Amino acid sequence: MNSQNHFALGASQSWMYEYQLGITSDGRKGYKDFVVQPVAGGNSTSVEGSFTSSYGLIESGWQAENGTISSYEATVPANTTATLYLPVEKTVSELDHVPGVSFEGMATRNGQLTAKFELGAGAYDFAIDVDDVTATADGEFVRSVDEQGGQLAGLIAGYRAEGQINAHVIAGMLDRLERALARARAGNQVAAIGYLQHLIDRANNQIKGDAADLAARDVIVAATRDLMERLAAAGFRVPSAAGRDPAVAPPTRRSG
16 A cells, blocks of 8 residues: 555654755645755765745755754745745854744744744755854846846936937836846836836836837836846746736746
8 A cells, every 4th residue: 555645654754844845834825935854873874855836946955064954945836935944053043134034033943943934935044053054045037037138127227318218207217127126136126127017107108209219218127127037037927918817937047
């Protein structure tokens, strides 16, 4: 008999997911907001695994020395958030700013002393050294979005310098772009995409005139949609070019 419908045979897998990997809904619905509390023990020196939620792939993995976690990595799917309880031996006082990571202080959970973090969508690595925790985010993704956003900002500002588009319209589009990039860095994909869509709406509704003006509008809209597609490559929700029907690309784990 190998039926997984008999929980006696599935209990070991449940234990590995919920305790070794630490992935749990914590009673919440759908894993839109979930909890991760990895636990090392026994002779295990490393564990890694994933769970396919309705929002995408949740990944959790750690390495341990002498029964203590020394490094941890996690992937939080697009349009979700996670609360991470990272086991530590001593109190952690602070954490350097990392996009998508918010240090919430110390917390005791399930009898363990942990450093508590709120994570936005993205991929993260943590290194633990007694009372010191360092975190890194998917830096390549953040840099690529910033670079492409900077190019778009330069494109829009260039039309203001040429006097081709009304300065008030330009200022509004740059404001939407700045807000979108800030939300993307923080892992708030819904807001990031929303502000970029506002930029496109403003361009379509407010840039009027001759053929040159309309051509400039089309260039701005196309460049903005390219940036939205960049976000989509990491699983961000993007309105389709034909309308506002959403299309969702699968979340991806960074390479390297």
